[in-house]
Structure formats: structure tokens, C-alpha cells
Amino acid sequence: MQRYFIPSNNWHDQDVIIKGQDAHHLIRVLRSHIGDQVICNNTDGKAAICAINAIADKEVQLKVKEWLTEDNELPIHVTIAQGLPKGDKIDFVLQKGTELGAHAFIPFSSKRSVVKWDDKKSRKKHERFSRIVKEASEQSHRNRIPKVYLPMNLNELLKISQSFDIKIFAYEEEAKVEKYHSFSTIVKKLKKDQSLLLCIGPEGGFAEEEVALLKKNGFTPVRLGPRILRTETAALYALASLSYQFEELGCF
Template structure:
């Protein structure tokens, strides 16, 4: 067999988006991983938060991470991605804050932003994104972030944002974020 022509297709988003997902119940994380991969996420971080109902021990977490890697590999193949998103080990919010220092843009959808008249719109962040930036979004579990967690995130450079006037489920929010960023860059042709 002989290579006739190398294809230089790039099916990746022009920004690198990591989804830190508060641990949800059931198979919701599987959905986030599969659909998030299809929508262009670069990496996923399972996140332990105060309101997370789910608690994983080390042995259970290792087994789940292996299954998650299989999910993103298959979703990458199906959606013709050039790369397979990374799955990091489960971390705490404090560990995420430390990791967040290496990102250009950090934000978290916060349901309290949907309830106030003056709010930080997600669209403002999306419009300011530039190709090549590293983006970290932190998604709360069912029940959202506690007030203390939200304050900790804010103090460490994470911007609270509103994702429209409705409160989204934990598995819907990251897909909304990814689809919005994809639309801005890939369909509107921005930056």
C-alpha cells in the first residue's frame, strides 16, 4: 500500500476547553463525556464538591476512569476528532484551583447569576475568547455549588456566569458551553 496524499484536516476547536464536572449521579457523566467529546472538549476532570451525592473510593475511581477513557475514545472516532480528550483523575475544588493557574480563561456557570438583574453573561466571555487560549469551565453537581465554593472560585479568578435565564441540569450545562463556543468559532468564523 502506498500513501497517495496526506490529509491535513483539523476537526478540533481553535480553543482548548477543559470541563471540570461535579460528580453527578447515575450515568450522567458518561453522557457528558460522550457528547462533550463530540462537541470538542479537550479534557475532562471529575470534580469532588460539597453537594456531590456520589463519592468514589480510589479503587472505584480507577475503574471508572478506564471506562471513561473508552467512552471518549469511541466518541472521538465517531466524530472524526484529531485527538482523544484527556481524562484526569478525580480532584477536589482546591486542587482544581491550583490547576486553574495554567489556564487563560476560567469560569463557572452559577445559578445565582440567573436570578439577578445585573449578571455576568456567558456570551461576553465567549465573544472575548481568542484562538489558542486554554479555557477551564467548572460545572457544579446536582444542587450546584455551595456559597462557600462559589466564593472560593471567584477569589481565585473564576468568573461566575449565567447560561441564560433557566437553571440547567449538571449534564446540560457543559454541553451548552461547548456548543456555544463551537458556534462562535466554527459557524460564525470568529477569531
């Protein structure tokens, strides 16, 4: 069944109004009729099966039929801080990361980021990013849309990092040494509803002074398996592993 995330001002008790692009999608793309049912998610993470009551030119009115009890959210709140990669790789990280349960994304520029965005470009990109995570949340049956921060630099990221329970960074060199920090030793420390910040460098990885800065700020370097992953694959490895540990093995 089609899903939409509806802003809170379009919920009025048991009545829901779908406007804008979602209304267009429902009316023009799916060619929905009165009586058809869709799932509407509210901003508190709850979802309901709703039936279409009326279809106007640019909006659709629905009534709640049944509240759902499903919870498809990863029990650890994982924020992916992704060093700005080349091309559209960041789109990929946002889409796949949302499917795999990320709680939030922080795009950040670091020494070896080839890409440089000014304020205007950052804001435009941010709009696009918000659309990607909304659509991926609907498609993957998430209860919440992950938050996407405006792109920032490493110093701003370090400030934000202070509020997280556990902080790690993917470090290529860690996959090459014998006494590495295994990702599993970090995962085993996590408790339900705790927050994890995973920081991933751009294509060239982190500069030495950035590694020192991350360590000084309480980030532990980890390896994510023995193979060398591309920058856009690292977040997916971590999120899939966390889902496997907490949602499939069911271990805390």
C-alpha cells in the same frame, strides 16, 4: 469511513499496526478484507487514509495511502471540570462533550456531590471514561482524544486552574439576577488557541463557601442562557455556543 486512534508505538513511518480491541472490531465486527481502507489518527492530531495490507489473528497491518489535511478541533481549548453527578450522567457529559469538541475533562467531587469514589473506584471509572472519549472521538471525526483527568477534589482543581487563560463557573443564581455575567462577554475575550476552564457543580450546585473560593481563585460566575439547565446539560450549552461562535460565525 471507520476511524481509529493508534498509539505512537504502532506507527512506523508509513506502516501502521492496529492491535487489541480495534483489531477485533476491524476483523470480527466489520469483517474487513485486504485492500479495505480506514482512517488512522496518530497522537499528533494528524490522520491518514490507510489500506489493509495483512490480517493476522489479533492484529491488522496497514499502509498510509494519503495524509488528510482536515482539522476538526475547536480553536479554543476548553476543559470541562464536572462536579460528580448521580448515576451515569458523567458518561453522558464525556460522550457529548467529546462530540462537541472539549479538549479535556476534570471530574471533581465537591460538597454537594452525592457520589463518593475511593481510589480504586476512581481508577476503574477512569478506564471507562477513557474508552468513552476514545470512541466518541472516532465517531465524531476528532483529530485528538480529549484528556480525562483522574477524579480530584476542589482544592486539587484550584491548583490546576492556575495554568488556564480564562476561568469561569456556571452559576444558577447568575441566571436569576438582572445584572448577570453573560457567557458571551467571556467568549468575546477569547483568542485562538487560548485555554478556557469551565467549572460546573453537581446536581445541588456549589455551596456558598465553594462559590467564594472559586471567585477568590479568579473564576467568573456566568449564566448559560436564561433557563435553568441540569448539571449534565451545562457543558453542552457552553461547547455548542463556542463552536457556533468560532466555527460557524467564524468570529474571533
